Amino acid sequence: MTARLQEVALDLDEGPARPSTSGCRQEDFAGFARGNIALIRRGTCPFQSKVEHAQAAGAAGVIIMNQGTEGQTGAFTGTLRTPAAVPVLGVTTEVGSKLAVAGREANGIEIRLRIDAEAGTRSTHNVTAERGKTDGSLVVVGAHLDSVSEGPGMNDNASGSAAVLEAALRLAGEPATDVPIRFAFWGAEERGLLGSRHHLDTLSEEERRRIVLYINLDMVGSPNFGRFIQLTQETNNAFVASTVGFLTDYFRENNLPVEERIGSPRGFSSDNASFATKGIPTVSLFTGAGGTKDAAHAQRFGGTAGQPFDPCYHKACDTEQNVDRQVLEQITDALTSALRRLTPLPH
Numbered sequence: 001m002t003a004r005l006q007e008v009a010l011d012l013d014e015g016p017a018r019p020s021t022s023g024c025r026q027e028d029f030a031g032f033a034r035g036n037i038a039l040i041r042r043g044t045c046p047f048q049s050k051v052e053h054a055q056a057a058g059a060a061g062v063i064i065m066n067q068g069t070e071g072q073t074g075a076f077t078g079t080l081r082t083p084a085a086v087p088v089l090g091v092t093t094e095v096g097s098k099l100a101v102a103g104r105e106a107n108g109i110e111i112r113l114r115i116d117a118e119a120g121t122r123s124t125h126n127v128t129a130e131r132g133k134t135d136g137s138l139v140v141v142g143a144h145l146d147s148v149s150e151g152p153g154m155n156d157n158a159s160g161s162a163a164v165l166e167a168a169l170r171l172a173g174e175p176a177t178d179v180p181i182r183f184a185f186w187g188a189e190e191r192g193l194l195g196s197r198h199h200l201d202t203l204s205e206e207e208r209r210r211i212v213l214y215i216n217l218d219m220v221g222s223p224n225f226g227r228f229i230q231l232t233q234e235t236n237n238a239f240v241a242s243t244v245g246f247l248t249d250y251f252r253e254n255n256l257p258v259e260e261r262i263g264s265p266r267g268f269s270s271d272n273a274s275f276a277t278k279g280i281p282t283v284s285l286f287t288g289a290g291g292t293k294d295a296a297h298a299q300r301f302g303g304t305a306g307q308p309f310d311p312c313y314h315k316a317c318d319t320e321q322n323v324d325r326q327v328l329e330q331i332t333d334a335l336t337s338a339l340r341r342l343t344p345l346p347h
């Protein structure tokens with residue numbers, strides 16, 4: 001399509017970009033001319049809201065530029081709950097800024113927007129395997145099998161899948177622990193946690209209540225790694241505390257620095273969120289994603305400060321070479337040793 005470009009509450013100033021609320025409110029589109037292409041900035045509210053507001057204002061197309069804040073400058077893919085009736089395109093901060101500047105300088109510009117997209121329904125699968133008793137408290141250990149379309153996803157998340165599979169294979173040769181374990185490989189995490197959500201939504205209430213803990217492995221071979229044990233929230237749950245203790249025991253016994261933290265780091269959520277929203281405690285093993293490693297973390301874990309934990313996060317370069325096999329092995333060993341020691345809650 002060819003149409004005039006109109007920016008929507010971009011709030012672009014000199015200096016570092018601040019978080020954006022562009023297009024989050026219908027009022028942002030006051031004065032928007034029907035038939036124009038809306039230029040919106042990513043941030044604060046879901047893409048769905050921005051696009052719905054743009055459509056309600058009569059936008060013929062939508063360009064969403066990346067926010068421009070740390071880690072949010074490149075081209076990106078977003079998710080819309082329901083397909084938009086108009087073309088929607090995500091672009092880099094640089095492209096968006098250039099368009100905005102050109103529009104301001106020329107007092108309005110006409111642009112040509114061409115999108116080559118394919119829409120349709122696809123199937124995906126979860127794979128689960130269980131060992132131990134078929135009743136009583138259950139621990140689920142999971143990793144997602146899919147990757148983003150931008151790259152092969154070897155650290156995100158072949159690494160986590162490999163760790164879970166390896167732990168299952170090691171335990172398979174040993175007598176069952178008192179606490180049954182379900183090993184799960186999730187489909188379509190990158191599309192909105194679809195596999196893990198489906199799993200929980202299709203369990204009976206009774207089956208769901210059996211799950212006392214979910215352990216998530218998503219990105220456990222990051223090249224500029226940290227070692228993190230993450231809890232969804234503060235908890236005084238004795239079973240969770242003992243499991244975290246088993247994990248930290250392993251790292252301590254092997255003189256490997258580890259950091260325990262509460263809550264998901266900014267912008268990173270994985271299948272653990274599907275469990276947490278059902279009120280199930282979660283523990284995640286994680287070696288870092290696209291966030292920058294600070295000096296304190298470089299001192300603790302080694303590696304390079306000022307660089308991302310995984311510079312290839314969601315990129316084409318997330319290949320086999322992007323996986324640190326040593327830290328992957330350590331995380332796998334920690335997981336296996338903790339699973340071996342799981343003990344039932346006292347009644």
Ligand SMILES: [Zn+2]
Binds near residue numbers: 156157189218219
């Ligand atoms: Zn992932």
